[in-house]
Amino acid sequence: SRPSTQAAAPTSAAPADKTLSIGFLGFAKANSFAQATWAGIQEYAKAHNATATFLDSNFDGPTQVNQLQDAVTSKRYDVVIVQANDGTAIVNAVKQAVAAGITVVIEFTPVGGDYSTTGPQVPGTVSIVDAPTLNGQGLATLGLGACKEAAATPCKVAYLQGFANYPLDTARTNATVDALKAGGADVVASVVGGYTPDSGRAAFQNVLQAHPDVNVVIGSSQAIEGAAPLAAGKNIKFVGNGGSTQAFDGVKTGSWYGVYVIPEKTEGAKAAELGLAKARGQQVPVATDARTLTPYKALGTKETLAGQTADYSD
Amino acid sequence: MTVDTATDTASTTAATKAARRGGRVRDYGIVVALLAIVLALSLSTSTFLSTSNMINLLDQCSVVGLLAAGATICIMSGVFDLTASASLAVSAIIGVQAGRQFGVLAGFAAAVVAGALLGLVTGTVVVRSGVHSFIATLATSIVYRGLAVIVTAGSIVYPLAGSQEDFAMLTWPSIGGLTSATIVFLVVVGAIWVLVSATTFGRRVYAVGGNAEAARLSGIRVGQVRIAAYVVSGICSALAGLILASRAGSAQSSMATGMELSAIAAAVIGGTSILGGEGAIWRGVVGALLLTLIGNGFNLLGWDTTYQQVVQGCLILLAVTVDRYLRKKSR
Amino acid sequence: MTVDTATDTASTTAATKAARRGGRVRDYGIVVALLAIVLALSLSTSTFLSTSNMINLLDQCSVVGLLAAGATICIMSGVFDLTASASLAVSAIIGVQAGRQFGVLAGFAAAVVAGALLGLVTGTVVVRSGVHSFIATLATSIVYRGLAVIVTAGSIVYPLAGSQEDFAMLTWPSIGGLTSATIVFLVVVGAIWVLVSATTFGRRVYAVGGNAEAARLSGIRVGQVRIAAYVVSGICSALAGLILASRAGSAQSSMATGMELSAIAAAVIGGTSILGGEGAIWRGVVGALLLTLIGNGFNLLGWDTTYQQVVQGCLILLAVTVDRYLRKKSR
Amino acid sequence: MRAPAISVRGAGKSYSGVSVLRDIDLDIAPGEIHSLVGENGAGKSTLLKILGGAVRADAGTVSFDGVPATIHNPRDAIRHGISLISQEGALVPARTVLENVFLGRWSNRAGFARRRGDRRAFGGLLATTGFVVDPQARVAELPIGVQQQVEILRSLARGARVLAMDEPTAVLTEREKENLLELIRRLAAGGTTVILVSHFLDEVLGVADRVTVLRDGDLVISEEAAKHTPGTLVRHMVGRQLDVPHPDPPPLPAGAPVRLAAKGLGRGMVEGIDLTVRAGEILGIAGLVGSGRTETLRLLFGADRATAGVVEVDGKALTRPTPRRAMGAGIAMVPESRKDQGLVMARSVRENVALASLGVRRFGPFVRRRGERSAVGRVSASVDIRAAKPDAAIETLSGGNQQKALFAKWLLRGPRVLLIDEPTRGVDVAAKTQIHQLIVELAAQGIAVVVVSSEIEEVLGLAHRVLVLRHGRIAGQFTRGAPREDVIAVAFGQEGESA
Ligand SMILES: Nc1ncnc2c1ncn2[C@@H]1O[C@H](COP(=O)(O)OP(=O)(O)OP(=O)(O)O)[C@@H](O)[C@H]1O
Ligand SMILES: Nc1ncnc2c1ncn2[C@@H]1O[C@H](COP(=O)(O)OP(=O)(O)OP(=O)(O)O)[C@@H](O)[C@H]1O
């Protein structure tokens, strides 16, 4: 039978002096990005009368869904912060959690299939995300900046995308490539560069082989880490996605042009802040654009990053 | 003809019969392991034995369970199906797309047909190419994933706005509070169980997996039996895909990546020999339950997830070793 | 004893020699497929045949190639090693940590020793538990990944600031412009090749994989031979891990996830029978090269990545089918 | 004259360019018992497999009852009413006897298997054959002789018009063999055509109407059986007179030391085995199918762990015997199933023969290939292995040649105690004499030999002493020259002990 689709039972606010418990459904324990989020959450929780637990799904979408479902059963958490491996598969479990009166904060990956909005796509949740489309546009902005610095016309750009069959990657790739083209750049290659230095290195080796005259290379920070050393002595500008220590160093030393930065630890702390506040009955904004966490709107270049440090390394 | 064969067997038959009965009990070693974990969890958490958790558990198990049933029938017939998760994605996508055109139920039907057809193609590729199924289906699965990307242009596909609720029907509660997904899972797996254990087709599956050459010499069409196993597996994948899509309210090309391995693991953990010709459908389901249970227990116990993997690996190893040990003794 | 062996063999030898030569060529079907792809790429791109691309290709192949060699020796002895990528991560981490204490080279040595020990443990678990290696090593690999998480507390480990350059030594160019990683790969794989094809140990590996019971009744310690195969595979994993860590300048617990499957795929694509007792180390390397080549070619040709997977899957299927077909004809 | 049931014209087959069957013309009348004989590797199995659809001929035609037929696969053959028992055996080990007997043609209602129907038919089959086999037993757990019976039951269950049997009696003991031959006669009388491949020429001449001799892939003669004696058949088979007398065991020197002894050995149904074998002695073990002969040998070799008793070599007890330890003490065992226990089918003849003595010809860790090649060549020649190519995979050899390779493997080790299970299973007449000769020579060199054989003549002819097993116990002991009937009687348990 069709279940009633009534909105979630209004959550009774927790008293301010009650110690709340946060469950963090992160990408994987073995992932420094998720570790940075975790550090932010933990610190904030400790300082604000809350405890936090990391639920490790090891990058597996279905496992994460089960974890959220079981969190509802065990009633162990007042607040869950979801860093979704698979933003669509987890929708139903998120609904269940909301219905069970748990405060759900969507962090970093949008939950639901719209990759262009920072708003929550499941009613009753609070979201603080980095929308892939906006991310792609940001990368393109940096890429065009790099083109200008390289002073090449036409400017030849290679884009190292994440994976070919992930809608999230596809949305970002399309946004980046479209914005680059609109900006007058010539996208000569769009190849799979993955999320490890090794895959980035291999992809870039091949790009160099096919287009030795490439001017700008954009990719995940990990991929660029693997790629950049191969360009020593060549005038190639790199743009990374993800503000790791390595990316910051790259930009500061000038071997990279720029990096798209989401301060992940800050974002974690912000997510915890939003979650705890909502659970305690305060009004919170339902949508937060992760780009607003930095004064430079995530666009890290030599100038904007001066004096800044990264939240994590990879 | 006068036969005075006072063969030695007559005397041994009684003894072997008793031994065989003993063997029967021992054959259920993996169930013993499963029950032990259930017992441990019931004693150590208050929430485990609750109805709602049981409902969740079966719901969580339904996708892997369906895939495990498909994997089991393939393995029993002596082949691997590494396309399971890719077929899942393709058929779920087709289900959504067809649903946009012809309505949700027609879409579901289209997905199942697509799953069956994909199974047919996979099976034909394996049988015709003569390449070992491991590598043939690995390559085929890459092709299927690629097709999914091409069909969807790499983005997510949704049912029509008006039919999104109906599309979620597999998440609705149903008989006895179980989700519809669970009901689909139980019915389909039950049907496959009967198919394998009670029909002559099932006998052929065992024969083909146990000794393909002997089966061939007895006039069994080895290739066709295996293709049929792939078709069954394809249907299971499609249904699993529909459950996932129904839960997510959408389908995409990267759905369930890597799940074919969990399915094979479940089949083998249940005690189906990877060499073929042995095993049972219920074993695949028990394997899937065991895997789900370990994850569920962990979540309910709230242990530090740092140690989760180590404990998980050790538990799986322990369960299969117990099973193995008991069964060996029965020989 | 007086045997008047009026052997019929003498007369047929001439004819068979010719036939054997034919058979020999046909045995190399996968090489033919490889060469066909090389030819196609050379003709369709100007950059493919350049020295620098060849250097790149070997460099890209070195990690999978090493793992494939380890997978091949295991498969030949009749077992799977699904721990390869987890062992890779653990030994790379140990290599970095030990390097911090005792210097980079000592760290490298520690990683190799750790790889060997992990192989020893895996092998012992498989042999002692009596569980099929597929599931036993799957469970073990989960445990190893968990250990990696525990050891690193989930974060990345780096060599000491001062030794980071030395740590990158495997990326340095070396003899003939090849990277040091390539040299390590070639030397180690060459050594394993000799081990398998020329020593009594190699003979035992084939026997154990081809018919474990016959091997046992011939006085071969089946378990020990398999454990040794796992040790070799563990060493390969450790070296592959060092190459990856050296490139990345760090190690972490999620390194190379899923790569054990690429390794097995490479072994099987090369033409090593998954049933054991057949195959050769060079086949694993050829399989790894083929996989690398397909990826490399795609990037050089600059095709739309949407179609990449479909074409990739089809090419693999085609290559193994050609191999299979030629070899079948030689029977 | 009626059209022949089967008529083959110009059949030929070659493997990788080596022709193994050339231009065979053969007619077999309906209801005829037709025997195919020839040396190992002559092409008998190949011809049978062509008729059974297991392999496809390169050339030639086959017609049934005068109508040309295409046989591309076993299904075609079965449709034409041909049922083949292949030499290698084709059972599904993990399944029950019942499922195997009705493999692929189980009785069913609307696709659902009906076990009851099968069981009834099975009962009928047992009644006609006189075999005793438990329908619920898993085939893998049955002794080899019983497995052979299952294969026979299966081919009978098909109610075929043409029954093609490739050495069906190779591991059957006297009484089962007689039962089977009797059955064949009855079937033929009822109109079934039977093609029988066998190396037991007496048996062949006793039952066959016509005999065809193959040599090296050529058909030499196809004539009435009544015109022939074993001697004339052998002459056609090998192309010359072969007059090797049956070898007698060498006289046993008085006071030869006891080499191998077992005391109270037991496991499962085998119990209380006491035996001694002196240096230079040949001990035979006889018994019915499933009487525990194989199990006894396996216990002596440590292939199965004994639950009671000890094995001694030269008076020294083996501690916790395993095959490896037994080999260390100088024991060697030629197992009964070459496919499952003896050979690594995918590997070459050379690798297989060298397998048990790898440690001998090595240079450090490396195999000394040259030494190995010559040693293997020598021992292969001594047992006359005929392979199309020296490095051929052993699975491409004919059954008899595989058996010789198995023998060669253990000869290469130079053992002190040799345990042989079914030494001449599937071996042709000439080679059999060679192997017997070899066994006698080995004994003469002071090796203690234990021979288990289903062929009572083989045991009686070779051994100094014969033990008879029944129900896993020693039921009697005979010295050389004891009458055959007495031995059989003890095996059946119809008479008291003797000797
Ligand atoms: N698959 C194969 N590949 C290559 N050669 C083969 C193959 N099968 C059989 N042969 C060869 O064909 C020849 C005839 O073999 P076949 O098995 O018909 O002999 P046979 O007369 O049955 O001998 P036996 O009495 O030993 O069983 C042998 O030389 C054998 O080596
Ligand atoms: N008809 C039968 N059905 C099932 N088990 C049997 C039968 N006959 C014997 N056995 C079992 O077989 C075992 C002895 O077999 P073993 O292989 O040692 O016999 P064998 O004398 O060598 O016979 P074979 O000639 O068949 O090789 C015993 O464990 C006995 O219980």
Ligand SMILES: [Mg+2]
């Ligand atoms: Mg034969």
Ligand SMILES: [Mg+2]
């Ligand atoms: Mg026997």
